[in-house]
Amino acid sequence: MVTDLMRGYVKETWVNDIDFSTLERVADSFVSKDFREREDDIIWRVRWGNRWLYLYILLEFQSTIDRFMAVRIMTYVGLLYQNIIRQGDTLNEHQLPPILPIVLYNGKKSWTAAQDIAEQIPKIPRFLKQFRPHLKYLLIEERVYSAAELSPLKNLVAALFRLEHLTRPEEALEVLGALKTWVNAPDQKELLRSIAIWLRAALIKDKQHPIILPEIDDLQELHSMLSEQMGEWAQQYHHQGWQEGMLKGKLEGKLEGKLEGEMLVIQRQLERKFRPLKTAERSRLATADAETLLNWGDRILIAKKIEDVWNDPT
Numbered sequence: 001m002v003t004d005l006m007r008g009y010v011k012e013t014w015v016n017d018i019d020f021s022t023l024e025r026v027a028d029s030f031v032s033k034d035f036r037e038r039e040d041d042i043i044w045r046v047r048w049g050n051r052w053l054y055l056y057i058l059l060e061f062q063s064t065i066d067r068f069m070a071v072r073i074m075t076y077v078g079l080l081y082q083n084i085i086r087q088g089d090t091l092n093e094h095q096l097p098p099i100l101p102i103v104l105y106n107g108k109k110s111w112t113a114a115q116d117i118a119e120q121i122p123k124i125p126r127f128l129k130q131f132r133p134h135l136k137y138l139l140i141e142e143r144v145y146s147a148a149e150l151s152p153l154k155n156l157v158a159a160l161f162r163l164e165h166l167t168r169p170e171e172a173l174e175v176l177g178a179l180k181t182w183v184n185a186p187d188q189k190e191l192l193r194s195i196a197i198w199l200r201a202a203l204i205k206d207k208q209h210p211i212i213l214p215e216i217d218d219l220q221e222l223h224s225m226l227s228e229q230m231g232e233w234a235q236q237y238h239h240q241g242w243q244e245g246m247l248k249g250k251l252e253g254k255l256e257g258k259l260e261g262e263m264l265v266i267q268r269q270l271e272r273k274f275r276p277l278k279t280a281e282r283s284r285l286a287t288a289d290a291e292t293l294l295n296w297g298d299r300i301l302i303a304k305k306i307e308d309v310w311n312d313p314t
Contacts (some may be wrong), residue, residue: 022047041289070117073101073137112184200228262293274306
């Protein structure tokens with residue numbers, strides 16, 4: 001997943017020089033208490049040439065925007081460097097390994113927070129400007145990628161993005177079918193299990209199209225059961241759509257009947273007070289909306305001639 005994240009969404013040529021076979025999760029014992037209390041943070045490291053590159057991935061699973069994300073990133077990067085120094089994992093000549101901070105955001109609203117802490121510090125005198133901190137994070141915003149862009153990609157992160165932003169439940173079947181083809185090596189069994197557990201929970205929590213599935217931790221079985229649920233879901237919504245159509249038809253019929261009744265009342269009042277209506281005037285009445293009919297009904301009471309009813313005195 002981390003390899004696909006880097007290869008698919010960090011559009012830099014130096015990514016080609018990374019030895020992804022060396023990719024390893026930084027153990028909890030390496031991370032300070034400040035990091036261990038944050039369940040949404042993941043720290044990996046990978047060999048880049050002859051040195052380590054640290055990937056600090058902050059998973060931002062919230063729809064609200066953290067205005068001071070740049071400050072958080074600066075704090076966490078500083079803490080990570082402190083731990084690297086404490087563990088004696090610095091480079092030659094006491095240099096520090098590079099860190100790529102990534103904010104993976106899956107909210108529905110567009111991300112508007114500053115991506116560099118320098119952007120949040122106003123203009124200052126030239127002398128102070130040299131001391132202004134600069135630290136930028138890489139923002140990967142899921143919502144900007146459409147299903148049309150993601151579906152052709154043989155990329156696990158692209159599949160994750162599609163699953164997190166389903167526009168219709170049937171899309172889950174399409175993604176699962178692709179995942180079964182991509183992820184079929186024996187050493188990827190745990191990944192498939194994690195995806196199955198996570199997807200089941202996501203489908204159950206979906207407020208628009210909730211799908212109830214039994215506890216399951218196998219992607220193949222999940223795909224089969226989801227296919228059955230899709231059939232039931234389709235029948236349910238087809239029936240519900242038919243019922244909603246009937247109800248809508250009845251309501252529209254009632255409204256049309258009510259409107260026609262109001263039109264006939266106004267026509268009778270006009271002819272009693274003034275004269276029989278001309279063909280054009282009858283047509284005008286028949287095509288008027290409810291508000292217009294109401295206004296004409298009010299004007300009949302004070303109108304001295306029929307033209308005063310049609311024309312707004314204001």
